[in-house]
Amino acid sequence: xxxxxxxxxxxxxxxxxxxxxxxxxxxxxxxxxxxxxxxxxxxxxxxxxxxxxxxxxxxxxxxxxxxxxxxxxxxxxxxxxxxxxxxxxxxxxxxxxxxxxxxxxxxxxxxxxxxxxxxxxxxxxxxxxxxxxxxxxxxxxxxxxxxxxxxxxx
Numbered sequence: 001x002x003x004x005x006x007x008x009x010x011x012x013x014x015x016x017x018x019x020x021x022x023x024x025x026x027x028x029x030x031x032x033x034x035x036x037x038x039x040x041x042x043x044x045x046x047x048x049x050x051x052x053x054x055x056x057x058x059x060x061x062x063x064x065x066x067x068x069x070x071x072x073x074x075x076x077x078x079x080x081x082x083x084x085x086x087x088x089x090x091x092x093x094x095x096x097x098x099x100x101x102x103x104x105x106x107x108x109x110x111x112x113x114x115x116x117x118x119x120x121x122x123x124x125x126x127x128x129x130x131x132x133x134x135x136x137x138x139x140x141x142x143x144x145x146x147x148x149x150x151x152x153x154x
Contacts (some may be wrong), residue, residue, distance in 0.1 A: 001059065003097045005042060006104075008119070014046045021108055024101070035059055118143050121129040 006020050023045060036059050043055025046116070053099075077083045088098035122140040125132055 001063075002038055002101050005035070005038060006101070009042055009046075015042065017104075018108070019045065021105060023103065 002024065006017070006024075006066050009015050009020055010017060020042065020048050024034075025039040027034060037058060039055040039059040040052045043051035043053070045051075047054075069126045073085060118140055122136050136144045
């Protein structure tokens with residue numbers, strides 16, 4: 001849903017690609033589904049509180065009814081090889097869309113040796129010990145935030 005939101009916001013001229021990625025980055029730091037938090041952030045930027053409220057409803061209600069409807073339609077054909085193949089193809093498409101958004105976020109970052117090292121260390125720590133997720137996340141964000149503050153002050 002996030003790539004579709006990005007495309008629509010850009011097509012309608014609601015906000016620039018950089019503004020969208022800023023909202024997406026902020027939405028990723030807020031607990032909850034990324035599509036919902038991104039929609040609320042974009043809705044707030046475009047139309048204030050009412051925009052955030054309507055965007056939140058618009059991102060939750062249609063998929064809910066679509067999932068219920070499709071699940072009821074597919075249930076009798078769940079064992080069909082073609083239906084399973086279709087669902088595997090949908091899964092692959094979703095992975096591609098998520099990586100497209102990730103690529104866009106990574107491309108817009110200002111990379112230096114320090115930032116690359118901190119993020120790499122965080123990824124390695126999480127690969128070897130995923131129970132440290134919260135500690136590593138807060139540490140990496142804190143270090144990068146403090147470095148950013150130092151750069152602004154100098």
